[in-house]
Structure formats: C-alpha cells, structure tokens
Amino acid sequence: MRVTGFSALMTLIVLAAGIFFSSPFAALLLSFATADGFAQLLNRQVLVVIGTSLVTALMATGLAAVVGTVLGYHFTFRKKSGGRWLKTFFSLPLVLPPSAAGYMLLLAFGRYGLIGAPLYQTFSLQIMFTATALVLAQFFVVTPLMMQAASSAFQQVPESLVKASHSLGADDYTTFIKVLLPLSRPVLVAGVITAFARAIGEFGATMMVAGRLKTIPIMIYSKAMGGDAGVADGLSLLLVLLSFLVLLLVNLLGERRR
Amino acid sequence: MSLILDKVSLNIDGHPILKQISFRLSIGQSLVVLGNSGAGKSKLLEVVAGLLKHQSGKISFAGREQDTLSPQERKIGFVFQDYALFPHLTAEANILFGLKARQAPIKEQAKWLKAVAAELKIDHLLKRFPAELSGGQQQRVALARCMVFRPEVLLLDEPLSALDAASRERLALLMKKIQKKYRVTMLYVTHDHNEARYMGDQVLVIDQGRVIQMGKPEEIFSRPVSRFVAHFTATRNILPGRITKRCGDDLARVEVASGELMSTSFPARGEDVWVCLRPEYLSLSDTLPEVSDRISDARSGKLAANFVSGYRIVQIIPQSGVTVLVELVKQGERLLVFASNREIEQQGLHVNSDVELTVDAGQVHCLPRQAEDIYCRPE
Numbered sequence: 001m002r003v004t005g006f007s008a009l010m011t012l013i014v015l016a017a018g019i020f021f022s023s024p025f026a027a028l029l030l031s032f033a034t035a036d037g038f039a040q041l042l043n044r045q046v047l048v049v050i051g052t053s054l055v056t057a058l059m060a061t062g063l064a065a066v067v068g069t070v071l072g073y074h075f076t077f078r079k080k081s082g083g084r085w086l087k088t089f090f091s092l093p094l095v096l097p098p099s100a101a102g103y104m105l106l107l108a109f110g111r112y113g114l115i116g117a118p119l120y121q122t123f124s125l126q127i128m129f130t131a132t133a134l135v136l137a138q139f140f141v142v143t144p145l146m147m148q149a150a151s152s153a154f155q156q157v158p159e160s161l162v163k164a165s166h167s168l169g170a171d172d173y174t175t176f177i178k179v180l181l182p183l184s185r186p187v188l189v190a191g192v193i194t195a196f197a198r199a200i201g202e203f204g205a206t207m208m209v210a211g212r213l214k215t216i217p218i219m220i221y222s223k224a225m226g227g228d229a230g231v232a233d234g235l236s237l238l239l240v241l242l243s244f245l246v247l248l249l250v251n252l253l254g255e256r257r258r
Numbered sequence: 259m260s261l262i263l264d265k266v267s268l269n270i271d272g273h274p275i276l277k278q279i280s281f282r283l284s285i286g287q288s289l290v291v292l293g294n295s296g297a298g299k300s301k302l303l304e305v306v307a308g309l310l311k312h313q314s315g316k317i318s319f320a321g322r323e324q325d326t327l328s329p330q331e332r333k334i335g336f337v338f339q340d341y342a343l344f345p346h347l348t349a350e351a352n353i354l355f356g357l358k359a360r361q362a363p364i365k366e367q368a369k370w371l372k373a374v375a376a377e378l379k380i381d382h383l384l385k386r387f388p389a390e391l392s393g394g395q396q397q398r399v400a401l402a403r404c405m406v407f408r409p410e411v412l413l414l415d416e417p418l419s420a421l422d423a424a425s426r427e428r429l430a431l432l433m434k435k436i437q438k439k440y441r442v443t444m445l446y447v448t449h450d451h452n453e454a455r456y457m458g459d460q461v462l463v464i465d466q467g468r469v470i471q472m473g474k475p476e477e478i479f480s481r482p483v484s485r486f487v488a489h490f491t492a493t494r495n496i497l498p499g500r501i502t503k504r505c506g507d508d509l510a511r512v513e514v515a516s517g518e519l520m521s522t523s524f525p526a527r528g529e530d531v532w533v534c535l536r537p538e539y540l541s542l543s544d545t546l547p548e549v550s551d552r553i554s555d556a557r558s559g560k561l562a563a564n565f566v567s568g569y570r571i572v573q574i575i576p577q578s579g580v581t582v583l584v585e586l587v588k589q590g591e592r593l594l595v596f597a598s599n600r601e602i603e604q605q606g607l608h609v610n611s612d613v614e615l616t617v618d619a620g621q622v623h624c625l626p627r628q629a630e631d632i633y634c635r636p637e
Contacts, residue, residue: 163309164342166329167413168356168403178355182346 025240032233040230041238046219050238053215056131057200060138064199065192067139068146073176075147076154077162087151094144098204105137105209129211137206138199145198149191153184190250197246201239259285259320261306261411261443266315268298268305268467275301276312277467283460285320285410286441288434290458290475292448292490298467299447300339303413306445307334319410319443330359332411335404335442339416341396343388349399350384356407374406377436394425398432405436412437412444418453423578430457451491455479463487479536481523481623488534488625494594495540498627499533512624516588517566521622531624539621540595542569542584542613544605564622567614569593571607586613 032038040046075087093101109116109127119125127133157180165175181188203217210218216235223232261283268276276298283289291299304310306317308329317324324332335356343352353374357367375381378398388396397417404412414433418426434457437444446457454461455475462472463486471483482488488496501524503511510524514533524531569586576582582602586593593615597607607613 158340158342160338160340160342161344163304163307164336164338164344165355165359166309167307167334167336168359169330169407170355170359171328171330174359179344183344 028236031229032237035230035233038234041234046231049214049216049219053200056134057138057196059135060142060199061196063139064143064146064195068143069150071147072150072154076151090147091144093141099208101140102137102205102208128209133209134206137209138202141202141205142195142199146191146195149187153187154180157183186253186256190253193246193249197243262318264316266312268301268312275467279469281462281472285443287459288437288444288446289460289462290446290454291462291464292454293464294449297464299464300415303415303445303447307336307413308332333409334411335409337400337404337414337417341400343396343400345388349386352399353403353406360407370406374402378402393421397429412442414446416447485532485625493534494537495535497533499531501529501531515591519564519622520619521624522619524624525626528626530627532627534623537594537596539617541616542595542597564617565614569613569615571609571611571613573609
C-alpha cells in the first residue's frame with residue numbers, strides 16, 4: 001500500500017511539474033500562431049538585432065573558449081596554494097545576478113571607470129554602449145561556464161596519460177595539444193555550445209552596458225513591454241528553438257563520449 | 259657506472275611516502291621493487307622518472323645528476339600499470355609519440371618503428387587503436403613505445419598485473435630478453451614474489467616507504483632479514499623456535515614443536531627465533547616406523563641435512579602444472595611442502611600417510627624473535 005501511495009505521489013508531482021513547465025511554451029506557441037510572429041521577424045530592424053546578437057555571442061564565446069580552457073587547465077594541473085579561492089573567484093559570475101555583473105562592468109569600463117577612464121583619456125577609446133561592451137558582458141558571464149567545462153574535461157583524462165606523455169619527452173605544451181585537447185574535445189565542444197547559448201540569451205549584464213544597442217533578449221523585453229507581441233513571440237521562439245538544439249547537441253556529444 | 263639513489267625522500271601533502279631510499283644498481287642490471295600496495299613502489303618510479311619531485315636526497319645515473327633534469331631531459335622509458343596508451347592514437351602513433359616529442363628525424367622514426375615492431379612482433383597491429391588490442395598486445399605496444407627511443411633506464415610499474423597467466427609468462431620472458439639484449443637498466447615494480455624471482459638481477463623489498471632488504475633474488479628468498487620479508491616472499495612455514503646449541507659460527511641446533519633441526523643461518527645472539535622453511539626446499543619420503551629423528555653431522559664434511567619423521571599428510575592441494583602443495587602435521591605443528599605429482603605417485607603417498615621430511619641445514623633460516631612477536635601460522 002505504501003509503495004502504491006508513493007508511486008501515486010511521484011506521478012502527481014511529475015504531472016504538476018510537466019504542466020507548469022510546458023505552460024509557457026504552450027502559451028508562446030499559441031501567441032506566436034495568432035500574432036503571425038514569423039512574419040514579424042523579417043523586418044530589417046529585427047534582422048539587425050539578430051545579427052548583432054549572433055556576432056557578439058560568437059565573439060564572446062570564442063574568447064571564453066580560449067580563456068576558459070586556459071583557466072580550466074590552470075586550476076586542474078597547476079595546483080597552487082590558494083587555487084581553490086581563485087577558482088571560486090573566477091566562478092563568481094555564474095551565481096552573480098547579471099544586473100550586478102553589468103553594473104560592475106560599467107564601473108570598471110565606463111568612461112569614468114577604473115579601466116575605462118585611462119583608456120578614454122589616452123586613446124579616446126570608449127567601450128561602454130558599444131558592441132565591444134556587449135561582447136565583454138557576455139564574455140564575463142560565460143567564461144566561468146567554459147572554465148568549469150574545461151576543468152571537468154581535463155579531470156576526466158587519466159593522470160597516467162599525462163604522465164606517460166611527459167615521460168616520453170613531451171613538454172606541457174605538446175601534452176596539452178596532443179593529449180589533453182583531443183581527449184577532452186567532446187566535453188570542450190559541449191562547453192562551447194552551452195557557452196554560446198548562454199551568451200546569446202544573456203540579458204541582465206548586457207542590458208546594463210548596451211546603451212541603444214539591442215540584442216535578442218533586450219528586444220524581446222522592450223517589445224513585450226511595448227505591447228508588440230508579434231516580434232517578442234518570434235524572437236522568443238527563435239531562442240527556444242536554439243536552446244533546444246543546443247541541449248540536443250550537448251546530449252548527443254555526451255552519449256558519444258560514453 | 260650505476261643508477262644511484264642516495265637518501266631519497268618524498269612527501270606528498272605532508273605525508274611521507276618515501277623515506278631515505280638508497281640503493282645502487284649497476285648499468286644494464288634489473289632491479290625488482292617488491293612490496294605491498296601503498297608501500298611507495300610506484301611513487302619511487304615516478305621520482306626516478308622525474309614525474310614527482312623529491313624533497314631530499316640525490317639521484318644520479320652514470321655519474322650524471324638527475325635531480326635538476328625535467329622528465330623530458332631524462333632518457334627514461336616508463337611502462338605504466340594501465341599501459342597509458344593514448345586512446346585517440348593508433349599503435350603506430352603511440353609508438354612514434356616519444357620520437358616526435360624528442361624531434362627525431364623522420365627517416366630515423368620510420369627505421370626505429372620498423373625495428374621495434376619487428377622485435378616485439380607487433381607489425382600487424384600498428385594501424386589499430388588501443389581499444390582494438392588485447393591486454394597482451396597493449397602491453398607490447400606500451401613496451402615498444404618506450405624502447406623505440408632507446409632509453410637508458412626502463413621503468414615498469416606492475417606491467418603484467420592485468421594479464422592472464424599465459425600472457426604473463428610470455429611477456430615476462432620477452433621483457434627479460436629485451437632488457438638483456440639492449441643492456442637497459444631496469445626498475446620493475448611488482449607485488450608478485452614469483453615475478454620478482456625471475457625478473458630481477460637484484461630485488462629490493464620496500465615497506466611503508468622504507469627499504470627493508472636488497473640483494474640477489476636467491477638471497478632475499480632464502481635469507482630474508484625480517485618476518486615481513488619472509489612472509490612477503492612466500493616463505494609459507496615460519497615457525498617459532500629456540501636455539502638450543504651453537505656449534506661455532508656455522509651451525510646451530512634449533513628446536514621447533516615438531517622436533518630438532520640443524521641450521522647454518524641463525525642470529526649471533528638470542529635464543530628465541532623464527533624458523534623459516536621454504537616449501538620448495540623441503541622434500542618428503544615415505545617413512546619407516548623404526549627410523550627415528552636424526553641430524554647429520556656437519557663436522558663429518560657431508561652436507562648437513564635434517565631428516566625428521568613422524569609427519570602425517572593432512573591434505574594434498576594441486577597447484578599449477580605438475581606441482582602439488584602438501585600439508586603435513588606433527589604434534590600440532592603444520593608444514594607446507596611443494597612436491598611433484600610424480601614424486602607423490604611413486605612413493606604412494608596419500609592423505610594420512612606417514613612421511614619423513616628432509617631439509618638441508620643451509621635452508622633452515624632463523625630470524626631473531628622478539629617477545630612481542632605474534633605467532634605466525636602458515637597459510
């Protein structure tokens with residue numbers, strides 16, 4: 001009897017969760033169908049926003065892939081005292097509210113900021129409210145993701161393979177390129193894909209530094225607040241499809257690895 | 259011209275792993291490092307290879323100090339316990355990895371690859387990935403990967419532990435042949451006393467990071483310095499005994515529960531001893547009721563031999579091949595003896611037969627026994 005009761009309770013919770021999580025998707029599909037969201041996407045302004053989002057997210061992901069992989073390598077193989085603190089510090093953007101992250105970037109890279117002021121005074125270089133700022137904000141948020149993926153990928157490589165490489169005469173660089181990277185490739189690729197999805201969907205930090213520029217999430221927000229449901233529906237569905245594709249790819253890579 | 263370790267100590271996270279390890283191994287010789295799991299055997303190899311940095315002590319090879327050299331600068335080949343073949347590379351790419359890392363000329367790479375593949379009979383496996391190879395084949399590829407750049411020192415970390423008995427024997431012979439042919443100095447880690455016996459010119463017994471004994475295999479096996487070494491080298495019969503008479507420095511009379519034995523290997527002082535009798539040094543014969551225990555007279559110039567009657571066979575346990583392990587008992591004292599099937603059949607021995615035991619005095623090895631030592635029964 002207890003088993004039956006437990007099963008019923010489990011089924012009930014799964015059903016409730018299913019209804020809760022599927023309702024926003026159902027609502028979006030319904031709204032998209034009635035507002036003819038797809039047609040709304042073929043507008044020049046929207047296409048520019050999609051382009052900006054894609055380009056900045058790709059650049060941020062590229063940068064994060066390099067820097068995150070290096071950080072992951074550093075914290076896996078070059079363990080020094082205080083490494084745990086430093087790794088926690090680099091992971092902070094993962095849990096930091098994105099708006100706070102954006103505000104901090106403003107303080108650092110704004111025209112009167114810690115780094116922004118000397119850059120502006122010396123080179124007349126303004127970072128905030130440009131596409132560079134969007135890249136920086138996305139990079140700031142996704143690098144820890146990439147670092148964690150790289151760290152876990154490198155930890156999965158048996159220690160004896162690294163030792164074998166060194167004993168065969170390979171230096172750290174050759175071992176990294178010839179042994180670690182090829183063996184970690186599936187996890188690293190999954191990390192890059194996840195980082196890209198996170199970058200293109202980044203809202204809080206990007207919003208703080210975007211100025212008049214718009215990315216897909218910023219446009220969804222502004223259109224939804226302005227009552228323009230068609231564009232918001234189309235862009236939201238685009239992000240849903242992209243996210244679905246990303247998860248599918250990551251799962252496929254995971255299965256291949258196993 | 260030797261590989262010398264002088265008081266090498268290693269600590270990891272504040273835990274002492276190796277404590278003042280010292281030994282000298284002539285170039286071209288093989289040393290088997292024998293010890294329990296966690297004794298520090300593998301770490302010792304990693305220190306020699308430069309993969310772990312020791313905190314104190316010195317390592318030198320052929321007069322060249324090694325301590326300041328990186329692993330890449332030492333000419334050392336390392337065969338890992340799990341072979342550590344790169345799974346994403348073919349056998350050929352695995353073998354060439356070291357040559358490429360050391361930037362050997364391409365022509366030389368091809369020549370050496372061909373030579374080592376022929377030597378180890380792996381020509382037909384070169385295009386396969388490690389996952390497509392059997393354990394024995396992986397082992398050969400791992401060995402080829404080390405031998406291809408002609409290392410000065412070859413380190414092998416329990417290379418046979420994952421193989422079946424038949425492959426183990428074949429590969430052990432092959433490794434020994436290659437080591438002798440190329441006169442490569444070899445450190446071979448194992449916890450298997452049988453491997454230690456035939457793989458090493460020297461054997462070093464290590465326990466809890468300390469060297470307990472080093473010597474030729476026959477010396478380690480027939481003259482263990484402690485009960486730990488005796489037990490670890492499968493001296494199945496370790497009996498509490500008492501020296502009742504010393505006849506000069508060469509011969510002593512020692513009493514055990516089942517009778518008296520003459521021994522030529524005994525401590526200079528003290529009467530309480532552990533008497534070590536290796537099962538392979540004991541022999542059995544059908545006993546006649548009128549024959550009493552007798553001890554030959556060493557002073558007569560003949561080889562001192564002990565004949566002890568009154569044993570009864572408790573069980574006969576088949577071993578590999580034609581060997582059997584015979585368990586005897588006399589006055590509550592149990593002994594294990596290796597015999598051949600043929601011997602047992604010819605003498606008509608069976609369970610409950612009365613038998614006589616023969617052992618040379620030179621094979622009766624006595625160790626000093628402390629009062630707090632616990633009696634160690636044979637397995």
